Amino acid sequence: MTNADFEKIVDTTNEWIISRTGIKERRICDEDMTGGDMAAEACRRALENSGTSPEEIDLLIIGTVTPDYRCPSEAVIVQEKVGLINAVAFDIVAACTGFINGLSLANSLIQSGQYKKALIVGSEKLSSITNYKDRGTCILFGDAAGAVVIGPDSNGNGVISTFMKSDGRLAKLLWQEVGGTRNPYTPENVNNGKDKLYMAGSDVFKVAVREMCNASLKVLEDAGLTADDLTLVVPHQANIRIIDALTKRLKVDKSKVYMNIEKYGNTSAASVPLALDQANHEGRLKPGDYVLMVAFGGGLIWGAALVRW
Numbered sequence: 001m002t003n004a005d006f007e008k009i010v011d012t013t014n015e016w017i018i019s020r021t022g023i024k025e026r027r028i029c030d031e032d033m034t035g036g037d038m039a040a041e042a043c044r045r046a047l048e049n050s051g052t053s054p055e056e057i058d059l060l061i062i063g064t065v066t067p068d069y070r071c072p073s074e075a076v077i078v079q080e081k082v083g084l085i086n087a088v089a090f091d092i093v094a095a096c097t098g099f100i101n102g103l104s105l106a107n108s109l110i111q112s113g114q115y116k117k118a119l120i121v122g123s124e125k126l127s128s129i130t131n132y133k134d135r136g137t138c139i140l141f142g143d144a145a146g147a148v149v150i151g152p153d154s155n156g157n158g159v160i161s162t163f164m165k166s167d168g169r170l171a172k173l174l175w176q177e178v179g180g181t182r183n184p185y186t187p188e189n190v191n192n193g194k195d196k197l198y199m200a201g202s203d204v205f206k207v208a209v210r211e212m213c214n215a216s217l218k219v220l221e222d223a224g225l226t227a228d229d230l231t232l233v234v235p236h237q238a239n240i241r242i243i244d245a246l247t248k249r250l251k252v253d254k255s256k257v258y259m260n261i262e263k264y265g266n267t268s269a270a271s272v273p274l275a276l277d278q279a280n281h282e283g284r285l286k287p288g289d290y291v292l293m294v295a296f297g298g299g300l301i302w303g304a305a306l307v308r309w
């Protein structure tokens with residue numbers, strides 16, 4: 001879906017969208033395709049890329065706020081599709097930070113020895129909860145899924161430090177008011193758009209810049225590293241101006257910061273694994289490289305993970 005498509009449905013311009021967000025296009029999945037379908041495909045490709053069989057996976061965690069069903073979890077749906085017969089599967093509801101929290105949790109469970117091989121997925125069909133009458137939000141979001149496989153490593157590679165934090169006092173800055181038990185779906189609520197995502201964009205923006213920077217510095221400090229040690233930063237692709245501000249505050253060179261927002265927009269929990277996968281396929285990562293991933297989203301909730309590739 002291009003900026004020109006949005007010019008036809010809301011009062012906006014290509015110039016405004018590019019200069020305020022950096023986005024030119026987003027991918028919108030077919031109506032009959034779900035987040036679970038995309039997640040399953042991402043899992044299959046991650047298994048193939050890592051040379052892992054479905055039977056080896058004993059843990060599947062999916063970050064999503066747009067699951068196929070309210071019950072059971074997206075993860076068990078995907079478990080069945082991919083044939084992860086030896087796994088426990090469950091979801092994390094942490095909006096755009098879902099993948100980072102999933103990675104952090106999976107890493108702890110592997111470090112503890114309780115699990116051996118994990119698939120961590122971020123998957124969102126955001127088009128299903130986007131209000132296409134609200135020009136302040138609809139231009140931002142796209143659909144995607146991304147996945148990684150992790151396991152124990154005796155050479156000091158893998159996830160080396162993580163950080164997670166939230167502030168529930170700010171929950172209503174970015175939320176979907178209708179659809180839960182507090183405010184169930186009614187014809188009236190569906191007509192007034194409250195069943196879709198609402199965001200107080202500029203308020204969220206300020207917290208995002210500050211806390212993505214703090215989270216990044218925390219995982220670097222915990223690992224005894226500085227921003228100079230990083231080969232690549234893979235930030236959540238919410239807004240090019242947020243990424244630019246983060247780049248400046250961290251004092252990393254722009255060339256080290258991966259961006260694909262122009263083509264995909266904000267894909268919530270899928271954003272970081274999608275960008276990571278693309279960076280990897282473009283040859284931007286070598287064994288031993290330090291990669292920083294950092295995300296921020298509805299909750300408000302934020303987190304970072306530092307990985308030795």
Ligand code: COA
Nearest residue numbers: 012013016096135136139201202204205208238239296297
């Ligand atoms: N086209 C044209 N004008 C638009 C517009 C659009 N698509 N969307 C909003 N505007 C207008 C607003 O109505 C407002 O007009 P006004 O001054 O007459 O009231 C003006 O542009 C500025 O709006 P504002 O919301 O302050 O813009 P912004 O510069 O903050 O950009 C976002 C809006 C949403 C792009 C930006 O705030 C953002 O990216 N926020 C954070 C996103 C994020 O990190 N989310 C967390 C993870 S999901």
